[in-house]
Amino acid sequence: xxxxxxxxxxxxxxxxxxxxxxxxxxxxxxxxxxxxxxxxxxxxxxxxxxxxxxxxxxxxxxxxxxxxxxxxxxxxxxxxxxxxxxxxxxxxxxxxxxxxxxxxxxxxxxxxxxxxxxxxxxxxxxxxxxxxxxxxxxxxxxxxxxxxxxxxxxx
Amino acid sequence: xxxxxxxxxxxxxxxxxxxxxxxxxxxxxxxxxxxxxxxxxxxxxxxxxxxxxxxxxxxxxxxxxxxxxxxxxxxxxxxxxxxxxxxxxxxxxxxxxxxxxxxxxxxxxxxxxxxxxxxxxxxxxxxxxxxxxxxxxxxxxxxxxxxxxxxxxxxxxxxxxxxxxxxxxxxxxxxxxxxxxxxxxxxxxxxxxxxxxxxxxxxxxxxxxxxxxxxxxxxxxxxxxxxxxxxxxxxxxxxxxxxxxxxxxxxxxxxxxxxxxxxxxxxxxxxxxxxxxxxxxxxxxxxxxxxxxxxxxxxxxxxxxxxxxxxxxxxxxxxxxxxxxxxxxxxxxxxxxxxxxxxxxxxxxxxxxxxxxxxxxxxxxxxxxxxxxxxxxxxxxxxxxxxxxxxxxxxxxxxxxxxxxxxxxxxxxxxxxxxxxxxxxxxxxxxxxxxxxxxxxxxxxxxxxxxxxxxxxxx
Numbered sequence: 001x002x003x004x005x006x007x008x009x010x011x012x013x014x015x016x017x018x019x020x021x022x023x024x025x026x027x028x029x030x031x032x033x034x035x036x037x038x039x040x041x042x043x044x045x046x047x048x049x050x051x052x053x054x055x056x057x058x059x060x061x062x063x064x065x066x067x068x069x070x071x072x073x074x075x076x077x078x079x080x081x082x083x084x085x086x087x088x089x090x091x092x093x094x095x096x097x098x099x100x101x102x103x104x105x106x107x108x109x110x111x112x113x114x115x116x117x118x119x120x121x122x123x124x125x126x127x128x129x130x131x132x133x134x135x136x137x138x139x140x141x142x143x144x145x146x147x148x149x150x151x152x153x154x155x
Numbered sequence: 156x157x158x159x160x161x162x163x164x165x166x167x168x169x170x171x172x173x174x175x176x177x178x179x180x181x182x183x184x185x186x187x188x189x190x191x192x193x194x195x196x197x198x199x200x201x202x203x204x205x206x207x208x209x210x211x212x213x214x215x216x217x218x219x220x221x222x223x224x225x226x227x228x229x230x231x232x233x234x235x236x237x238x239x240x241x242x243x244x245x246x247x248x249x250x251x252x253x254x255x256x257x258x259x260x261x262x263x264x265x266x267x268x269x270x271x272x273x274x275x276x277x278x279x280x281x282x283x284x285x286x287x288x289x290x291x292x293x294x295x296x297x298x299x300x301x302x303x304x305x306x307x308x309x310x311x312x313x314x315x316x317x318x319x320x321x322x323x324x325x326x327x328x329x330x331x332x333x334x335x336x337x338x339x340x341x342x343x344x345x346x347x348x349x350x351x352x353x354x355x356x357x358x359x360x361x362x363x364x365x366x367x368x369x370x371x372x373x374x375x376x377x378x379x380x381x382x383x384x385x386x387x388x389x390x391x392x393x394x395x396x397x398x399x400x401x402x403x404x405x406x407x408x409x410x411x412x413x414x415x416x417x418x419x420x421x422x423x424x425x426x427x428x429x430x431x432x433x434x435x436x437x438x439x440x441x442x443x444x445x446x447x448x449x450x451x452x453x454x455x456x457x458x459x460x461x462x463x464x465x466x467x468x469x470x471x472x473x474x475x476x477x478x479x480x481x482x483x484x485x486x487x488x489x490x491x492x493x494x495x496x497x498x499x500x501x502x503x504x505x506x507x508x509x510x511x512x513x514x515x516x517x518x519x520x521x522x523x524x525x526x527x528x529x530x531x532x533x534x535x536x537x538x539x540x541x542x543x544x545x546x547x548x549x550x551x552x553x554x555x556x557x558x559x560x561x562x563x564x565x566x567x568x569x570x571x572x573x574x575x576x577x578x579x580x581x582x583x584x585x586x587x588x589x590x591x592x593x594x595x596x597x598x599x600x601x602x603x604x605x606x607x608x609x610x611x612x613x614x
Contacts (some may be wrong), residue, residue: 065335083256132466
């Protein structure tokens with residue numbers, strides 16, 4: 001078992017919010033991912049053992065949700081909203097500016113490990129479109145020429 | 156974002172959703188909330204009312220689900236088993252998984268007025284003698300999470316949440332649960348699977364969730380705004396609530412406008428406000444150089460409303476008269492310089508991507524519809540494609556699908572084909588999209604994906 005004492009403490013705390021250990025699995029994955037950025041096969045196996053859930057079951061949930069990462073990601077996650085409100089307000093131009101600034105396409109991580117760029121469905125910020133998120137910060141509306149400054153704020 | 160008075164001369168009391176909101180945009184604190192009459196509904200309920208009486212008030216108010224489906228909130232609550240023999244624990248679940256493209260009101264409400272949600276869930280808990288509440292939040296709503304977490308802490312400290320609330324003997328607590336993503340988690344029964352850390356496919360019904368829901372226990376699932384409507388109904392009564400609306404459906408509602416308008420945002424207005432007034436007065440009208448061509452009235456699963464139909468009052472019954480639904484009541488405007496075919500393609504790609512894959516019409520059919528629309532948009536359309544698309548809207552009607560995802564997806568498609576037949580025909584005849592502004596979508600959408608597959612679990 002590779003969990004640190006702090007991870008065990010956090011896992012035990014969230015397990016207490018659910019009627020059984022199994023039901024805590026989705027939140028437990030978020031807790032481990034928050035510290036490690038992504039879930040390796042080993043991390044998933046350890047989590048399965050700790051919760052009494054098979055790895056297959058855990059991976060079934062992990063690969064269903066788009067916010068559980070089963071491959072390494074960068075220090076910051078960039079999400080560009082591609083839903084129809086943002087699409088009609090300049091998504092294509094915003095996406096092109098983000099890809100040019102980072103030098104990577106959707107699903108890729110910058111070479112320095114700083115950013116991973118991912119598509120996202122509606123961010124619920126249609127009145128601020130075109131919108132994007134960097135980690136837990138919502139930005140919008142974002143003009144293409146603002147992209148460099150926004151991303152420059154994340155080291 | 157800003158909220159506006161509903162009608163000329165209306166008082167703050169007539170804006171139950173936004174009344175306690177702070178001018179600085181930060182979440183209303185418990186003190187802000189109480190100063191605006193907050194928790195008075197809960198105080199009245201625990202002091203004066205029996206649980207079924209609270210449910211009766213909600214039923215008589217005419218309150219219908221504000222998440223899109225429009226089912227009677229009180230009627231749903233009335234099917235929860237009551238009394239000492241009812242299975243325990245019983246649950247109150249809040250659907251805060253706002254994720255349908257074009258829906259942007261629950262974020263506004265939770266970030267600005269979190270205690271209103273807590274009080275609404277507390278009243279639902281009191282009315283159904285429930286024990287525990289969960290707020291199922293979408294992954295990207297970090298600010299909503301922080302606002303609710305702060306409010307829960309304050310409420311526990313001051314005795315509004317937890318054991319023996321306000322000395323009444325009623326106990327109820329609320330936990331926050333953040334989703335790991337996916338639109339289907341917003342389907343109420345799939346949400347319960349997600350909360351249990353099961354794979355979030357929708358469940359077969361019956362049994363209904365109020366009989367066997369979360370962890371197989373009786374469960375109420377309602378939208379954020381539905382819960383938030385309840386405190387004022389309990390505090391001020393049914394007649395007051397009914398008096399707020401223009402139509403007879405009662406209350407105010409959070410409406411929204413997005414697109415090329417002068418003042419996009421969320422607005423608390425009486426139920427039944429004409430769509431035209433919402434757009435032209437409250438949202439400031441179209442930006443110079445743009446004309447309104449159609450409106451998506453309440454999320455991507457609601458049928459588009461044509462420019463000639465925007466005098467319709469925004470209500471559950473009236474929206475049916477223009478072959479659409481109220482949905483979430485947040486409008487997205489299609490302007491005259493944006494391609495209706497491209498927009499429909501964008502919506503269909505969303506639904507195809509977010510299908511859980513459980514039933515065949517949705518899993519296979521949506522992919523077909525999206526592929527056909529992509530062909531038409533990018534110049535590969537053929538005569539006969541429009542007939543296949545029209546057939547697809549029949550093929551994915553609700554009696555042929557396991558849940559409402561695919562039937563919802565057919566609504567924008569069916570309405571776009573009905574409102575813009577000449578645009579679709581022109582795309583096929585002319586070999587592609589005549590709106591140059593979006594032509595950059597095509598290479599950008601395909602090139603990077605070919606080089607490096609998108610991360611597992613991210614699309």
